[in-house]
Amino acid sequence: MTTNLQTQPDPRVPAPAPALEVRGLVKHYPGVKALDGVDLVVRQHEVLGLAGENGAGKSTLLKALVGLVRPDGGEIWVRGEKVRLRSVVDAADHGIGMVFQEQSLVPNLTAAENIVLGSEGPGVRRGIYRWNTMRRLAQEQLDKIGSHIDPLARTDTLSFADRQMVEIAKVLRIEERTSHPPVIILDEPTSVLESKEIETLFTQVRRLREFASVVFVSHRLDEVLDVCDRVAVLRGGRSVGEVPSADAAPAELHRMMIGSTGSDDHYHGAVAERPDEARRPRLVVRGLSGKSFRDVDLDVHAGEIVGIVGVHGSGREDVCRALFGAEPTTAGEVVLDGEKLDLSGTRAACAAGVGYVPAERKTEGMVGPMSVADNMTLTKQQSRCTGPLVRPRKQATLVDRWIERLSIRTPHRGTAIQRLSGGNQQKVVLARWLVAGDVRLLLLDHPTRGLDIGARSEVYRLMRELAGSGVATVLLADSLEEAIGMSDRIIVMSDGRATTEVAAPPGGKPTPLDLVKEMV
Amino acid sequence: MSAPALTSPAPDAVVPGRPTVGQRLTAFMPVIALVVLLAALTIADPGFLTLSSLTAAVRTSAPLVVLAAGATLVVLCGGIDLSIAALCSLATVFFALWLPDLGGITTVAIIAATGAIGALQGVAHVLFRIPSFIVTLGGMSIFTAVALVISDAGPVRVVDRDATNWLTLYVGGVVPMAFVVALVLVAAVSLVLRLTPLDSWIRATGYSESAARLAGAPVDRVKIAAFTVSGACAGLAAVMLVSRNFSGSPTMADNLLLPAVAAIVVGGTAITGGHGSLWRSLAGALVVTLLRVGLPIVGVPSAYEQILYGAIIVAAVALTLDRSKVLIIK
Incomplete structure (x- = not known):
């Protein structure tokens, strides 16, 4: 650690002026009030969780805090001083930085270049890159968060978790613009990470608290409660309350978010009554191979939901796309209801009764x-x-x-x-x-990504209903819990191969740990 | 999650489907521009607003309308066709050369041939995954060169005027036949788009090709079809030019590329694809034509025309581009 540790490390002692305070923030969009008088206090050296359903105003609030959205009313105070944030640079000058939901690193540059990109400082002299200085600057940033990533590694060779570390290291450079501890905003930092990587991230977040304030946004309430000191809840563009996470339960938070009691795990083991008809597999995949997967065998029966789990890079997304004709295959055969499936293009797949819901809803799923x-x-x-x-x-x-x-x-x-x-x-x-x-096979690639609990359970109910009507479903779940809760069977993929099959009937569900053992 | 929920619209919510003032203004921009231009020209030269000068303006606009209408389809799909003018010039040469042998069916043959050439460019674009900008830039150069070679770099006279005479007629004694043909073309293509799934497919392809593909839309075929129609329109425009000039020439339509692109963007069709219409390009083409005939009236030498087109294209795109949707400008 090279940074200012002179400030109190104990987060529970309230600082005189909050690191960041929002008073009565209002933002209108055509037809909707995204923010309707939000109040929020971020104390120094605390990790504040921000929870709320889709449309509660989280994104708009965060964007206002980094100068991407100009509020129509209300005030933002930084360390007791009223500020107007007009741009990301403005926000950075006040010590506010954000790690965006969509990763914002340039993949073909090294980690070091990414870290200093846009704020090269002494890394560039007379228009010339000074590699040693840059490397040193980047190394300093990585040291701050105790990361051991090689600063000269190309970003696209790093794992998603490592890239997130690089992003955090990059954001921490705003420390140089201000003499105060910065405020770091993490918007859905876990959405692209697998469970092991999430643990690493959390360790980092806790470490960050020693020299910064953190605003942590996630859809997963257990995560929020795990890593945050306090959780503020937004609903319909208003602040509806705060709870210290030590004595809050996910169910209580959820109740605050939706305004009524609900259970976030009703789908676990929810038994769909399925006609136990002739168990002839609807989809038969044999020896399917492509660029990132080899010799994949897969059977899915009518009315069955089969989850495929695997770490990032296991090739499960590509298998899914290949079955829809959107990813080239080199070998293998796919049979749907006794007929050979044409994998040459998406149109053929659609005509054969295959449906696909892509993970990237905004760019691939819909035409805005x-x-x-x-x-x-x-x-x-x-x-x-x-x-x-x-x-x-x-x-x-x-x-x-x-x-x-x-x-x-x-x-x-x-x-x-x-x-x-x-x-x-x-x-x-x-x-x-x-x-x-006429859909017979549904391929769902992270169908609940970015959805709040309410919307999730509706999607789950729909999936069950479809399965009940005989549709065969392949599910790439957003989390292991979701895969376990929804699937009848789980295929574990690792390094492009389907390595294990785990039965997950209602009442006999495996634990996440069982699956993790097989995944790595 | 960034989209605000619309589940319970606030009382003051904008009624969906009713556009804001700004949106409405943009929607009618070409028509407003047209009226303003007409008014300005009439003030500058009170003699301008006569039947004969309007008829003349509309007659000159016909090939431009046809070229712009065809290329609009490609732009709607998210591409661009830079070869239309060169292909049109080439077609005028072919027309002059083929007419003695083919006679009355030359027009059909030309449209079919240019359509096939357009389709070829579309196939190259789709099959080899080359940006449409590059394919048609290459095409432009090739067509120009071929036209120069087969015409010996000079105009080819058309002696037999019977085949093109019908285009020089006037409907009702007032409206030039060429313009009526252009109108019918715009109306017919628009109608086909409206009545069939093509409209959905084209807009989806233009706005987000990957989303369209993953929805099973026939993206490749739609694009090839757009290039085919664009090529065929270049052929039709060529016939119109020949009917007026009584000759084919390897550079006859070359000065129509910039006006055609200007017509499309002035009409308000998004250069990024997905949004726009052929009607818009029709209005845009009329605006461009009025500017063209109006410049001498207000005393600007015609040499400045190209400057104007360049400025119009940049300004129109600057006005209509929804920058919030375009993250990266290439």
Whole structure:
């Protein structure tokens, strides 16, 4: 550690002026109040958790704190001084930095270059890179967080966890702009990490507390409670309360988030009654090989949910895409209901009754400015057409029926899908495969990524319902708990191979630990 | 999670579907520009607003409308077709050369041939995954060179004027036939888009190709079709030019590339794809034509035309580009 440890390391002693204070922050967007008078206090040397469902205003609040969004009303105070933040640089000058949800490193640069990028300082003299100085600067940053990453390693060779460390090291450079301990905001830092990496991250967050204040945002309440000192809850753009995490339970937090009692684990072991018909596998995969996976065998029965788990780089995403014809294969055979599946393209897969929900909803799952209706009927055009002609009335009836059936909350079927909340967007994306009623195999790549608990349970219920109707489902879950809770069987992938199969029937679920042992 | 929930719209919520003032202004931008221009020109030269000068302006605009309409489809798909003008020039040469042998069906043959050449560019773009900008830039150079070679670098006279005479007629004695053809083309293509899934596919492809592909939209075929129509439109524009000039020439349409691109962006079609229409390009083409005929009226030498086009393209894109959607400008 090379930084200012002269400040009190004990987080429980309140500092005279809070590191950051938000008073009555308001932000309107067309049609919605994203922030409706939010109050928030971040004390010095504490880890503050920020919880709230989708649309509670977390993202907008964070963006306002780093100068990406200009609030319509309210005040931001930094260490007892009122400030106006107009840009990320402004925020950095006041010692506020953010590690973004989407990783923001340049993959083809070294860790050192990334760390000093944009604030090279002495790393550049007369326009020339001084590699030794830069390396030293980067090393100092990495030392601060006690990371052992080689600063000269190319960023894209690092694991996701290591990249997150690099991001934190990079953000900590704002220390040089201010004489005070900085405020570091971590927006969903765990969403791309596997469970082992998350532990490493948490160790770092706790370490950060010694010389900074941290705002930690995550959808996983257990995480928030685990790593934070205090948790502030937002609902509908307002602050609805704070709890010290020591005596809070996830259920209590959840109740505050949604405004009523609920259980976040009702799906665990939720038994769907499934007709025990002839157990002929619906999907048979034999020896499927591609760029990042080899000799994958996989059977999925009608009405069965099969989870594939594996660490990052296990190749499970690519297997999923390959089954949809979106990733080239080099060998292997896939049979769906006794017929050989054409893997040459996505169109063939769609026609054969295969559906795919991509992990990146915003860029791959939906067409943002297109209406809910057009997004829903994008794949199964025949469902809104008579012959080659689109029948608007036929489409309206169909779409309205599915909006009601899946309780999609949208002002109108003609509303651009990008104006819906994440959970409702995802329901539209799922409905796309259901409108024609011909889907036989659903490939779900992180279908609940970025969704809050309420939206998650609705997606789970929908998955169960579909399985109940005979759809075979392959699930790449967001977490091991989700995989265990939802799957009937779990395939463990490691290094591009399907290594183990674990049965996970209701009542006989494996523990996350059982799976982790197989994954590494 | 950044999208604010719309589950319980606030009482003061904007009613969905009703655009804001700014959005409405952008939507009607080409029409507003057109009216303003007409008014300005009439003030500058009160003699301008006569039937004969309007008829002349509309007649000159026909090839531009056709070229812009075709290229709009490619732009809607998220690409660009820089070869339209060169292909059009080449087509005028072919037309002049083929006419003695093919006679009446030359027009159809030209449109079919240029359509096939457009399709070829589309296939190259899709199959070899080359940016459309590069494919059509290469195409532009190739078509120009071929036109120069087969025409011996000079105009080819058209003696038999019967084949193109119909385009020089006037409907009702007032509206030039060439312009009517252009209108019918825009209307017909727009109608086909509207009535079929093509509209969805094109917009999805233009806005997010990967999302369209993963939704099973026939992205490749849609793109090839767009290039085919763009090529065919270049052929039709060539026939219009020949009907006016009574000759084919290897550089006849070369000065139409910039105006065509200007027409598309002035119309408000997003250069990034996904948003826009052929009607917009029609209005844009009329704006560009008015500027072109209006410059001499206000006393600007026509040499300044190119400066104007350059400035218009940059300004129109600057005005219409939704920068919040474009993270990286390349």
